[in-house]
Amino acid sequence: AWAQRRSCPYYQASGCILDQLEKVCEGEAAEMIAPNALENVWMCCCPRPYVPCSSNESDKTCVKALAGEIKSSGGELSIKGLMNVREKLLGSSERCSSFERPTKEAKCGKWPKEMPKVMCEMLTWQWEELGDGNDAEFAQYDCPMIKENMASDGELRKGHALSWDPRHREL
Numbered sequence: 513a514w515a516q517r518r519s520c521p522y523y524q525a526s527g528c529i530l531d532q533l534e535k536v537c538e539g540e541a542a543e544m545i546a547p548n549a550l551e552n553v554w555m556c557c558c559p560r561p562y563v564p565c566s567s568n569e570s571d572k573t574c575v576k577a578l579a580g581e582i583k584s585s586g587g588e589l590s591i592k593g594l595m596n597v598r599e600k601l602l603g604s605s606e607r608c609s610s611f612e613r614p615t616k617e618a619k620c621g622k623w624p625k626e627m628p629k630v631m632c633e634m635l636t637w638q639w640e641e642l643g644d645g646n647d648a649e650f651a652q653y654d655c656p657m658i659k660e661n662m663a664s665d666g667e668l669r670k671g672h673a674l675s676w677d678p679r680h681r682e683l
Contacts, residue, residue: 522608525598528555531637533623536594536620554678578597579679614627635650639661639662
């Protein structure tokens with residue numbers, strides 16, 4: 513399962529986008545689209561999300577999908593917009609076919625319970641990439657917590673921003 517997840521070229525971006533859902537639902541939507549904000553949504557397009565990358569290193573498909581979603585919603589990014597971006601990315605590669613792709617709309621306060629497999633994907637990504645998580649939360653969503661897969665360098669990925677603005681780049 514670990515190798516299968518990582519074979520998807522959008523494994524990192526998908527996990528990061530799910531991580532961003534929590535921010536949108538906690539009222540941080542405006543802040544998360546600012547490239548100079550810590551752990552902003554644009555960093556989901558970097559090879560290792562939340563580790564700063566250059567515009568050349570960022571995934572162009574991911575940046576275009578985010579920019580398009582923000583533009584079409586009048587300069588904002590909602591939970592629906594985030595899920596649309598995730599769907600575009602996962603739908604672009606056969607190697608992402610094992611990822612949960614819900615057809616119903618995610619809603620703040622409800623999506624974790626209504627979409628437990630998506631929640632499990634987010635928890636697993638947070639655990640394996642950031643070292644975040646706890647037994648109770650994994651158990652609540654019937655999600656296996658594989659202790660040896662915990663990120664050992666997760667703290668190094670926290671508290672960064674981009675030095676460039678993807679909103680003003682031609683891709």
